Amino acid sequence: MSAGFTIAQIPSLVGKTFVVTGANTGIGLITAKELARKGGDVILCCRSEAKATEAIQKIQSEFKQANVESAGKLEFIQLDLQSLKSAEAAARAIRQKKQRIDVLINNAGIMAVPFALTKDGIESQFGTNHMGHFVFTTLLLPLIPRDGSGRIINLSSIAHKSPYSVGLLNLDQLFVPTHRLRVPNRKPKRSTLPANRTAIQTVQFALYQGARGQTAPIQSYAVHPGVVNTELDRNLPAGLGPIIGGIAKFMYPYVSISPENGSRTSLAAATFPELGVPNGTYFVPQGKPETPTRFARDPALADKLWSISMEITKKVLGDEVAAEIEKNVSA
């Protein structure tokens, strides 16, 4: 694949089924649309049924106007990644409906949000970007083919390279807000720094699934989509403070690419027939393989992340679900 992958290069996807999380807006919406345009059936996993329905209607009316023939089916499944029970329920709902998922695109994410905990008491960025997807993915594994054609795409970020990530990789402190680590007596306001850590974790998750061979031969990739003009900046002033966050939000549209261009790297990783890269590869725009930081590639950290994720799953969803996941992974 050339590094300048374009949407026109997406092959026919007729007969294939895709799952895209956070598909109601931004990169996920364009990803779902372009997959369906090429005939792929797409399950949009979103937390809001109203937003997902609106997204589906928008795509369908665009196809109608453009006389797109044989577009794939678009369906909604409710998924709130801030609840591991919801992640479990969504995976089970898909398993009831489908025999096979060709490609899972873990696209949903949040960034620079004010400090908050998920319904399970986990820091919200780690909970949404990593833990929700960990449970969702590992419970969907039985549907993803192991004949070399099945793929898992994990949206990550160039933010995994930021200097903050380097100094804050003590996974034992995952539940301790970063600001509390620095100023012990002050109530944390922001979760900004864990965003860099969750970017590392999504790369590690991809590497673990892929390069470390846990679920091989399913191909598992991480993607940095570029700096993309989406709703991801919605929390910048609340997350980074009114001055820095306000400036960043103001600048965002000027320094970013369109969601159409921002979806190209995910679409390349999800659809290009012969990627010719090792399992676990990290892609940057537009579909270029790149080496992630040494922290993201650290096998000991990946192992630790995996065991912490299993431990949290056990605590929240119980031993049976954890055992099911272990079985799915080693199947």
Ligand SMILES: NC(=O)c1ccc[n+]([C@@H]2O[C@H](COP(=O)([O-])OP(=O)(O)OC[C@H]3O[C@@H](n4cnc5c(N)ncnc54)[C@H](OP(=O)(O)O)[C@@H]3O)[C@@H](O)[C@H]2O)c1
């Ligand atoms: N935009 C960039 O510059 C950039 C850069 C690097 C990486 N990324 C990554 O690219 C991915 C897509 O981001 P985007 O830029 O398209 O952002 P976006 O426009 O904000 O879209 C994010 C999507 O995630 C969904 N989501 C958030 N929390 C969720 C939850 N608890 N459960 C289920 N869905 C949830 C949102 O749903 P609601 O609409 O209901 O909130 C929305 O559909 C993210 O993983 C992001 O980290 C983006």
